[in-house]
């Protein structure tokens with residue numbers, strides 16, 4: 001056991017297990033049974049490619065018209081209250097103890113052997129310095145451990161810091177992201193890779209990484225996200 005894992009586990013054992021939402025007695029990782037059940041879980045009937053609700057769980061029209069570079073999206077929750085608050089506290093207040101709780105919500109959706117390796121969406125080094133951690137890497141660590149998956153820490157780098165995507169239309173967003181990532185071919189070639197992030201909104205950033213991974217020889221790419229946001233200004 002590495003020392004970081006040892007200290008994490010020792011720390012968790014010493015904490016009284018309190019629900020992070022209501023303060024009641026928590027079961028499992030950080031939530032009581034009622035608060036966990038009340039989370040905005042995504043409906044079972046959703047598009048397997050983009051994870052948005054779709055009748056009978058069929059591939060949705062948007063994914064049929066314009067198939068993304070990835071094969072499948074696995075997501076647990078809708079990006080809505082209180083999930084937005086939990087993810088915001090992890091990301092912007094640095095409450096890293098929320099990462100195992102959020103990862104646990106997704107873990108139940110994933111069957112053993114679904115992919116060969118897990119790749120957290122890399123942050124640009126300047127953003128990483130400013131934030132001090134990469135939330136995707138924090139989420140990936142407990143998930144990889146639980147699912148017994150190798151974690152690809154260094155297989156991809158964000159080589160270009162892209163301006164914020166909000167306000168750009170789809171075509172401009174895609175153009176804005178071209179060449180944002182560099183991938184180590186030998187780590188991804190012939191493998192089925194899951195790319196992990198906290199939230200999928202338009203999917204443009206995950207799509208660019210998926211495209212780069214496929215170009216580098218990845219066999220299949222899945223997107224794994226804790227929460228799915230409904231795309232803005234859906235038209």
Ligand SMILES: [Zn+2]
Nearest residue numbers: 019022032035
């Ligand atoms: Zn609770």
Ligand SMILES: [Zn+2]
Nearest residue numbers: 047050060063
């Ligand atoms: Zn879809």
